[in-house]
Amino acid sequence: MPIFATIRFKMLCVVVMLAVLLGLAVFLVGKGTYRNYKTLxxxxxxxxVAEETAKVEDTIQDLQANARELAMIGELLFQAAPDRLTLxxxxxxxRNFQINTAAVGGGIWYKPYLLDKKRELACFYAYSQSGGAVFDESFSSPEYHYPTQSWYLDVTRQLDALGPGARETAVWSRPYVDATGTHALMTTVSSGMYDQQGAFLGLATVDWQLGDIARQIADIRPTPNSIILFADTAHDVILNLSDPSRSQGFTNVSPRSIPWFESNAPSERILVHNGASYLSFFKKLSNGMSVVVNVPEEDLFRTINRALRLTLLILAGIILLAAGLTWALLNRFINRPVAVLSRAAAEVGAGNLNAEFPLRSKDELGVLARSFSTMTRSLKSHIEHLGTVTAEKERIATELHIARDIQASMLPSIFPPCPERDECDLRAFMLPAKEVGGDFFDFFFVDDTRLAIVIADVSDKGVPAALFMVIAKTLLRNNAPAGANPGEVLAATNVQLCENNSTGMFVTAFIGILDVRTGAFEYANAGHNPFFVKRPGKPFERIAPKPGLPLAVMDDTLFQTEMLNIERGSSLFFYTDGVTDATNPENVFFGEDRLRDTLTGLGNLLPGDLQGFITGVKNNLDRFAHGARQNDDITMLALAYIGPQRTQVQELTETAPAPAGKDAAAGNATTLVRERHFPAQVAAIPEFMKLVEENLAASPFTQRQRMRFAVAAEEVFANIANYAYAGRSDHGLVEARLELRRDPAALTLQLADSGQPFNPLECGAPDVSLPAEKRTPGGLGIFLAGQGTNAMTYARREGKNVLTMLLEPEQEPS
Incomplete structure (x- = not known):
């Protein structure tokens, strides 16, 4: 067996997984600690950075305030004692240096020629020196000429740009090296002096030596390899750059020359410089100067990174050690006992039910071994019993198969059912849900012209339903004698089924009787499904019989007979609920709507191909079910009504000597007789008139006589169709006999019906002044018929009305 398929390997995987999960938990805790350490x-x-830059910012604020105070002093001196300014x-x-020790120099610089029109320069400047402050008069000499100095011009331009707001503002000059005073890197904060009208008087300045501040900022070094930048971004100049990889000090170049510098960079961003990752802290001071401290992440997090790596190594070692120990223990306590059980089980699998399971331990494997021993003994007993049960099941299956064949043989299976009859055609199909089923169909002639069809569904499946089906089918056929209507057949069958029905079973049934001569279809329903009718040139029509209780429910149930007229070329489709209740794998019913759509799609096969029609419905049902289990018996029956096709025609020929000198072959047929039966329906008039017109066409009568006789014949047939069988459920027949005599020429039409007695010759001439609804029925038609014939007679013979019409050639005028 491959090692990866063993229980030992699987349990090892579980242990390792648990160890990994434990290690992962430790790792997550360590990661949280690591993240907290980094945050700290x-x-x-x-x-x-914030503390050191705050100190610088405080100094800047003090210097700006000092410059503004000095400007106010200059303004007061000019306004109060302009003649004592030199004092x-x-x-x-x-005095200013005693107040602000951060300043290294400063003074008051009046606008040229402000104090004395003859004296251009007037300023007072002092700078700090060890031990105190020194007043320096050289700055007011023409050699220095402060109005042309860069710092003076820069500051005045800034103040001019500020406009009216310059009076309350202090501005900073570009950093410079003072060559005449302290000779140090300096910057000057200046504030303008103005009179009461806002006129510019001069400047008050405070010098700030940047060297000490730059060195102080350079000492902000969280790690040895940190990079510190002190720059005046307002004037685009580096004041100090402390980078271990570069020289330090005032470079007097733009900070933009540094690849990683951004003037508006956010604080605490990550940047990469020379392949190393830095955490950058950026602080912008109020005077436009900026401080950037870049701390290497590797230096900052070296201690925690080393601790994390060590932790991971220890966890990996623990996991490997646990895996090795687990592997050895599993091999000793699991794999070896399992191997013993496996060998014993293999013997049992090979057929040795006497094999022993020698494991005697008290753990779960020992319990399993004893269970195997019990199972082997039970299996041996079960196999012996199974042989007996299997033989019994095979016997039952054989008997059910025979029962299925017997049931199938009880249903009509020869199609077409009556090859000698061409008035109709019929096809049927039944598929039980089990070996035998409770659905059935039947069809048989109750007399020479009436075809009975039956379709039914017993309220169960399998053998009980099949036995009940045999009884119901036999009773329905026996209770359908000639002349009985469908409702009476169901009522008689229901009474018999209710007797001794201890099982409580019932059956839904539909029986219909079709008169193949006329198309009259009588039917009755006992709780069965509706059916569909397809008339020529029309869609399928759903016919819902009046509801009724199933058979074998109540013995006094009455069933109503209904009537439907079926035209030639029409088809009927009957089915059981196994069709509409069929389901697909999603438990969706096939339903009546899908059935109607299926019938419509196959309607072009009717009435000629009934078998193809039934097969098409079944195939569509199978596609919908898509392999789902059949839950109910499926039965379908399709009937096509074609109508009588063989016209009863009799031709009688009488021979007579041919006239002398004539060819004996000139024709010796003197009388032609044709007989045919028509349904007493208005719809049969075209077929009847076709027969009449064929005889008239072979007659020697004039066109006028033919037309009048044809109108007379149509009127008489229409009267019979409308009135002879009024009040009866069937339409009855009209027997037509046409006799065409050649010599002497005459045409006789005889129409006979079995309707109510009626002598049309007794009707007087119609009163055409009365409304149509008040005239005697048939009066006008009979009157018109009499005008188109030479003679018309009536007789009542053998329960039939017999009307004879005679047509003879017109007499030529003498």
Whole structure:
């Protein structure tokens, strides 16, 4: 057996999986700790950068406030004591260094020629020196000429650009190296001086030495390899760059020359520089300067990364050790006992039911071994019993197969059922849901012209339904004597089925009797399905008989007989509920709507191909079921009504000597007689008139006589069809006899019917002044018929009305 299919391997997989899950849990906890440690480290860096930059920002705010205060002093001195400026000016400047120790220099610079029209320059400047502040008069000398200095021009341009808001604002100059004062890297914050009318008086400046600040910022180093940038982004110049890979100090170049620099970068972003990942902290100061601290992630998280790797290695080792130990234990306590059980089970599988299972341990495998021993003994006993049961089932199956054949032989199976009869055709199909079923169909002639059809469904399936079906079928056939209507047949059968019906079974049934001469279809229903009629040139019509109880439910149930006229070329389709209740794998019923659609799609096969029609319905049902189990018996019956096709025609020939000098072959037939039966229906008039017109065409009469006789014959036939059988459920027949005599020429038409006695010759001439509904029935038609014949006689013979019409050639005028 492959090792991957063993229980040991599967259990090992379970143990390893549990170990992996445990390791995963530890890993997730460690990952959470790792994430918290990183968050803490980042928070510490953030706090360090924020703390140091806050100190610088405080200094900036103090210098800006100091510059504004110094400007206010300059304004007051100019307004209050312009003649004593040379006395108070140096004092005010020196006093400023006592207030703000961060400043390394500063002064008041008046606009040229403001104090004295003859004196261009007037300023007071002092700078810090070890031990105190020193007033320096050289800045007011023409050699320095401060109005043309870059810092003076830069600041005044900034103030001019601010407009009216410049009075309350301090502006910063571009960083520079002071060559005359402190000779250090400096920047100057300036505030404008204005009189009460807002006129510009000059500047008050405070110098800030950037060297110490730059070194202080450079010491913000969370890790040894951190990169610190101090730049004046407002003037696009680097003040200090502390990068282990580059020289440090004031480079006097644009920070944009640094690949990783972004002037508006968000704080705490991740950037990659020289293949290393950095966590970048960005702070922008209020005077336009910026501080960027880039901390290498590898340095920042080195300790936690090392701890995480060590943890993972330890977990992997534990998992491997657990897997190895589990493998050995499983092999000792699981695989070896299983192998013993497997060998014993193989013997049982080979047919040795006496095999022993030697495992005696008290664990689950021992219990399993004892269960196998019990199972072997039970299996041995069961096989012996199974042989007996199998033989019995085979015997029952054989008997059911014979019963199925017997049931099939009881149903009509020869189609067409009556080859010698051409008035109708019939096909049927029955498929039981089990070996035998409860559905059945039957058809038989109750007399020479009336065909009975039966379709029924017993309220169960299998053998009980089949036995009840035999009884019901026999009783229905026996209770259908000549002359009985379908309702009477069902009533008689119902009484007999209710006797001794201890099983409580019942049967839905439909019986119809078709008069193949006239197409009259009488039927009665006992709780069965509706049926469909397909008339020539029309769609299928659903016929729902009046509801009735099934047979064998109540012995006093009455069943109503209904009537339907079937035209020639019509077809009828009957079925049991096994058709509409058929289901597909989704338990959707086939239903009556799908059945109607199926019949419509196959309607072109009717009435000629009934077998193809039945087969088409069954195939469509199978496609819908798509292999789903058949739950009920399926029965279908299709009937096509064609009508009488053989016309009863008799030709009588009388021979007579041919006139002298004539060819004896000139014709010796003197009388032609034709007889035919028609249904007493208005719809039969075209067939009747065809027969009359054929005889008239062979007669020697004039066209006028032919037309009048044809009208007379049609009127008489129409009167018989409308009135002779009024009040009766059947239409009856009209027996027509035409006799054409050659010599002497004469045409006799005799019409006989079995309707109510009526002598049309007793009707007087119609009163055409009366409305049509008040005239005597048939009066006008009989009157017109009399005008188209030479003579008309009536007789009542053998229960029939016999009317004879005579037509003779017109007499030539003398």
């Amino acid at each position: 480290q980042i928070s510490q860096c953030r706090s360090l 108070y000016g140096p004092y005010a400047v020196l």
